[in-house]
Amino acid sequence: xxxxxxxxxxxxxxxxxxxxxxxENESKKDPENNPFRxxxxxxxxxxxxxxxxxxxxxxxxxxxxxxxxxxxxxxVEAETENGLGKACAGDSPAGLRAARLxxxxxxxxxxxxxxxxxxxxxxxxxxxxxxxxDCTTTRENVSLFINVRNQLGILWAxxxxxxxxxxxxxxxxxxxxxxxxxxxxxxLDLQEFFVAEGEEFSxxxxxxxxxxxxxxxxxxxxxxxxxxxxxxxAGQYCHSTLQRQLEYKHFVxxxxxxxxxxxxQYYVTKTRYMEARHCLSAASVIATLAGEIPSEAAAKESExxxxxxxxxxxxxxxxxxCWIKYCLNLLQDAKKLLEDNIGELDxxxxxxxxxxxRNEEDEKEKGRKSAIIFGSSDTYDSIxxxxxxxxxxxxxxxxxxRSIFLVGQDYVAQAKEYFAMDGHVTDHxxxxxxxxALFKVLAFFEQDLERRCKMHKRRVDMLEPICKDLNAQYYxxxxxxxQFELAETYYEMMDLKxxxxxxxxxxDVHTIKKFNHLCSSSMKYYQMFLDSIRSPEGKFxxxxxxxxxxxxxxxxxxxxxxxxKLISNQLSAQLExxxxxxxxxxxxxQYCEEHPDAKSAVETELELSMEMVSLLPLKINRxxxxxxxx
Amino acid sequence: xxxxxxxxxxxxxxxxxxxLTQNTGLTTDCDNSLCLTVTSPQTIRLHCxxxxxxxxxxHVADMDTNQEEVxxxxxxxxxxxxxxxxxxxxxxxxxxxxxxxxTMLGPSELDTxxxxxxxxxxxxxxxxxxxxxxxxEQSGGTKSFLCKCSFIxxxxxxxxxxxxxxxxxxxxxxxxxxGVFVEGAVEKxxxxxxxxxxxxxxxxxxxxxxxxxxxRESSRSxxxxxxxxESKETGxxxxxxxxxxxxxxxxxxSERQKDTHAEGSRLKEASSxxxxxxxxxHVIMTLVDVSNGKHRxxxxxxxxxxxxxxxxxxxxxxxxxxANVHPGSKCFGETLSTLQFAQRAKLIKNKAMVxxxxxxxxx
Numbered sequence: 001x002x003x004x005x006x007x008x009x010x011x012x013x014x015x016x017x018x019x020x021x022x023x024e025n026e027s028k029k030d031p032e033n034n035p036f037r038x039x040x041x042x043x044x045x046x047x048x049x050x051x052x053x054x055x056x057x058x059x060x061x062x063x064x065x066x067x068x069x070x071x072x073x074x075x076v077e078a079e080t081e082n083g084l085g086k087a088c089a090g091d092s093p094a095g096l097r098a099a100r101l102x103x104x105x106x107x108x109x110x111x112x113x114x115x116x117x118x119x120x121x122x123x124x125x126x127x128x129x130x131x132x133x134d135c136t137t138t139r140e141n142v143s144l145f146i147n148v149r150n151q152l153g154i155l156w157a158x159x160x161x162x163x164x165x166x167x168x169x170x171x172x173x174x175x176x177x178x179x180x181x182x183x184x185x186x187x188l189d190l191q192e193f194f195v196a197e198g199e200e201f202s203x204x205x206x207x208x209x210x211x212x213x214x215x216x217x218x219x220x221x222x223x224x225x226x227x228x229x230x231x232x233x234a235g236q237y238c239h240s241t242l243q244r245q246l247e248y249k250h251f252v253x254x255x256x257x258x259x260x261x262x263x264x265q266y267y268v269t270k271t272r273y274m275e276a277r278h279c280l281s282a283a284s285v286i287a288t289l290a291g292e293i294p295s296e297a298a299a300k301e302s303e304x305x306x307x308x309x310x311x312x313x314x315x316x317x318x319x320x321x322c323w324i325k326y327c328l329n330l331l332q333d334a335k336k337l338l339e340d341n342i343g344e345l346d347x348x349x350x351x352x353x354x355x356x357x358r359n360e361e362d363e364k365e366k367g368r369k370s371a372i373i374f375g376s377s378d379t380y381d382s383i384x385x386x387x388x389x390x391x392x393x394x395x396x397x398x399x400x401x402r403s404i405f406l407v408g409q410d411y412v413a414q415a416k417e418y419f420a421m422d423g424h425v426t427d428h429x430x431x432x433x434x435x436x437a438l439f440k441v442l443a444f445f446e447q448d449l450e451r452r453c454k455m456h457k458r459r460v461d462m463l464e465p466i467c468k469d470l471n472a473q474y475y476x477x478x479x480x481x482x483q484f485e486l487a488e489t490y491y492e493m494m495d496l497k498x499x500x501x502x503x504x505x506x507x508d509v510h511t512i513k514k515f516n517h518l519c520s521s522s523m524k525y526y527q528m529f530l531d532s533i534r535s536p537e538g539k540f541x542x543x544x545x546x547x548x549x550x551x552x553x554x555x556x557x558x559x560x561x562x563x564x565k566l567i568s569n570q571l572s573a574q575l576e577x578x579x580x581x582x583x584x585x586x587x588x589x590q591y592c593e594e595h596p597d598a599k600s601a602v603e604t605e606l607e608l609s610m611e612m613v614s615l616l617p618l619k620i621n622r623x624x625x626x627x628x629x630x
Numbered sequence: 631x632x633x634x635x636x637x638x639x640x641x642x643x644x645x646x647x648x649x650l651t652q653n654t655g656l657t658t659d660c661d662n663s664l665c666l667t668v669t670s671p672q673t674i675r676l677h678c679x680x681x682x683x684x685x686x687x688x689h690v691a692d693m694d695t696n697q698e699e700v701x702x703x704x705x706x707x708x709x710x711x712x713x714x715x716x717x718x719x720x721x722x723x724x725x726x727x728x729x730x731x732x733t734m735l736g737p738s739e740l741d742t743x744x745x746x747x748x749x750x751x752x753x754x755x756x757x758x759x760x761x762x763x764x765x766x767e768q769s770g771g772t773k774s775f776l777c778k779c780s781f782i783x784x785x786x787x788x789x790x791x792x793x794x795x796x797x798x799x800x801x802x803x804x805x806x807x808x809g810v811f812v813e814g815a816v817e818k819x820x821x822x823x824x825x826x827x828x829x830x831x832x833x834x835x836x837x838x839x840x841x842x843x844x845x846r847e848s849s850r851s852x853x854x855x856x857x858x859x860e861s862k863e864t865g866x867x868x869x870x871x872x873x874x875x876x877x878x879x880x881x882x883x884s885e886r887q888k889d890t891h892a893e894g895s896r897l898k899e900a901s902s903x904x905x906x907x908x909x910x911x912h913v914i915m916t917l918v919d920v921s922n923g924k925h926r927x928x929x930x931x932x933x934x935x936x937x938x939x940x941x942x943x944x945x946x947x948x949x950x951x952x953a954n955v956h957p958g959s960k961c962f963g964e965t966l967s968t969l970q971f972a973q974r975a976k977l978i979k980n981k982a983m984v985x986x987x988x989x990x991x992x993x
Contacts (some may be wrong), residue, residue: 157897165897216900223897223913231917238914258929259911265926266918318929325927425804434925466806473717473874474809476946536714 090138317418327408487525724954781833
């Protein structure tokens with residue numbers, strides 16, 4: 001370019017450099033009461049550049065004005081040549097001149113938007129579009145095409161016109177894809193229009209900048225689709241954004257890892273375990289790139305080391321918690337698939353699913369897998385080897401379930417290391433609740449009733465001490481959850497003991513004692529839960545809150561059943577237990593009479609309660625008459 | 631009156647309309663046309679176009695409501711339940727210039743202790759110590775009380791101790807017995823309302839110093855004054871100890887809150903500093919749906935304020951929000967958003983979800 005040599009041109013390049021410097025770096029130091037000082041200075045410079053450009057153009061091309069615009073005879077030629085309806089080739093002198101003006105318009109547009117003058121900003125961006133729209137897309141201007149559409153996308157989304165934003169961004173996306181298919185050479189960056197000869201970017205830098213603007217397109221599209229509630233697509237675009245960050249090494253390891261771990265939770269809720277596992281493996285591997293965790297000693301020495309240690313430990317523990325949820329949901333989904341109508345393992349169904357699995361080709365899986373792969377050449381192997389440590393297919397028997405359980409349990413240990421009870425009460429208890437849930441679902445796969453009972457005992461052992469110590473004044477919700485879970489666990493153990501005893505001819509005294517102990521423990525926790533609902537004066541609410549309605553009535557129902565299940569030789573004790581049971585059944589029936597809208601929440605329980613309310617008095621009367629006759 | 635517990639725990643909202651401003655240097659000066667009318671002690675009508683909108687709250691106070699009335703409806707009950715061992719929180723919310731500080735403290739901070747215009751905070755102190763003294767007297771010396779105060783500021787997700795102006799930022803921690811607390815925050819004992827008020831004024835002064843010398847903008851920060859009340863009752867052979875907390879919160883100006891969680895469809899841009907696509911995680915977060923009963927973990931933490939006051943926001947505490955609004959027509963937008971916030975706040979309740987998952991298989 002002839003212009004490149006002149007002094008005048010060098011001055012333009014210098015102004016441009018200064019404008020960028022002002023806008024990107026100086027502006028951060030602007031005072032609170034004059035926040036856009038540097039941006040305004042940059043704007044002045046850009047306007048001066050615009051004048052100079054027009055002047056240079058006049059001087060150099062003034063005589064043949066026709067050529068300068070994009071509406072010369074060339075138009076016809078170009079149009080017939082490529083049939084795209086473009087007025088001139090992007091790499092022709094006219095196309096380059098247009099692009100150069102367009103770049104300045106682009107920066108002016110961004111500048112106005114940053115200084116909250118949106119309409120003026122839009123005007124400049126549209127000027128930019130107009131200048132280059134008549135030109136074919138080439139290595140010289142493709143970057144500009146994409147960047148200006150990214151900006152317009154942001155602008156229109158800000159005005160709540162999402163469809164308009166979507167239009168611009170989708171064009172940017174397809175433009176990138178088309179360019180990569182047809183040309184693919186590292187394109188010119190916007191800033192390169194204004195550098196002196198010999199100061200162009202390296203090939204690598206050109207690629208970096210170009211790929212980054214496309215990554216941004218995808219990042220904006222992810223948000224646009226989210227706003228349009230196209231969640232599936234939004235998820236895909238989040239995934240591509242993450243993948244490209246990795247591929248082009250544009251990422252902060254810890255931030256990337258947390259985003260990938262979060263994405264895994266999206267896949268978990270969609271029951272796409274293979275994708276979820278992949279995200280988690282990648283998250284774990286990339287998190288290690290954030291560096292070594294400073295030792296405790298080093299953390300004591302300096303504050304930055306201390307902060308770094310805290311952050312690394314916390315994020316890793318967070319990723320471990322995402323893994324726990326992965327294992328837990330995988331197991332729970334398998335349970336749902338395998339259980340019969342009373343919640344026990346359905347053996348026929350199990351056989352059937354195993355057969356199905358054998359017949360299934362894993363081709364389908366492989367095809368899906370190649371579509372979601374994460375990783376660059378250096379991390380790919382580590383990610384894959386981490387993946388192999390846990391299955392992503394639903395377990396069908398105890399052995400398979402156990403291996404997933406064990407992985408989950410390892411992550412529980414890891415997560416608890418950072419989220420210790422001292423300092424992180426809520427998080428710590430949430431992890432314990434997950435651990436308990438892991439045991440609960442594993443027990444489903446266990447056929448031996450005694451061993452199953454032992455698994456539930458483990459749950460009791462981990463939750464009971466906390467339930468006792470936790471201050472309900474600050475942790476009411478968690479207390480209620482723990483009380484309810486403990487009550488249910490004891491209830492389940494009672495059921496198992498009953499099943500074991502049924503197989504014996506005559507249960508011994510020890511078994512009966514054990515059974516009664518489980519019954520009363522369960523009742524105790526249901527009662528604690530019910531008491532937590534009472535007012536400060538000890539009064540039970542006349543109307544239960546929505547969230548508490550079902551749990552409270554179920555607790556009452558269980559308490560009733562437990563009372564009637566207690567084993568006793570003494571008639572007077574039997575009578576007392578049945579009286580208590582009747583009282584609780586009555587409560588449910590009466591509550592539903594007074595609040596008919598509660599009926600639907602506890603249909604089965606209500607039906608059984610009504611039955612018991614009519615039957616129990618007979619039984620009670622029989623015992624009474626036997627007592628009297630004695 | 632609140633015989634029903636469930637009702638007593640819901641968050642209550644008090645809306646207060648300040649008088650029009652004249653010669654105060656505020657931008658709302660000489661704005662004499664009104665954008666709202668108080669239509670009853672529970673309702674307020676906002677002159678929206680094309681149709682006016684009516685909002686309903688627990689209490690709406692118009693321009694000539696006095697400080698004593700505000701205190702009686704908002705704080706009296708909460709202070710009383712604190713005496714009985716329950717936690718309580720009072721928030722002040724609203725646009726800068728809508729009268730938050732006036733409502734909470736009074737006209738100027740220092741000499742208002744005996745002033746008719748003193749705000750909710752000094753009146754709460756007086757009432758609390760009045761109740762304490764009465765209890766101590768009535769119990770004949772078997773009951774004693776200990777009152778500790780701390781005062782923190784949350785600015786930019788960092789916690790500063792307003793009672794220790796040289797401290798660096800502090801951490802939030804949780805304890806199985808005492809809940810969430812700020813580790814290392816200074817606690818000052820107060821034996822009378824005057825002493826409590828002294829602690830408050832000292833912190834308030836530090837807040838102003840910090841805002842000028844350390845570039846912290848006070849309209850962008852939240853200030854939380856916490857009184858921990860410990861009561862000890864000695865009976866035959868047993869000592870009964872109860873603690874409760876009273877949190878008095880001055881929230882950042884509502885107009886500033888808006889830009890922090892830029893609502894709606896606005897796209898988060900890639901920051902040019904380190905090319906970080908920070909908000910991607912927040913996008914993904916909103917994709918993760920909870921409705922299908924799956925358990926998931928989200929790696930993003932609560933904001934410091936909501937974490938600290940988690941108990942008050944839908945927890946096990948008595949909570950009142952005072953929403954301050956300016957009636958001038960220039961403030962229409964801000965007033966609408968404050969009224970909407972206050973309406974949403976009413977919906978926050980104890981999310982008492984109990985993992986009750988055996989529905990359907992009664993055995």
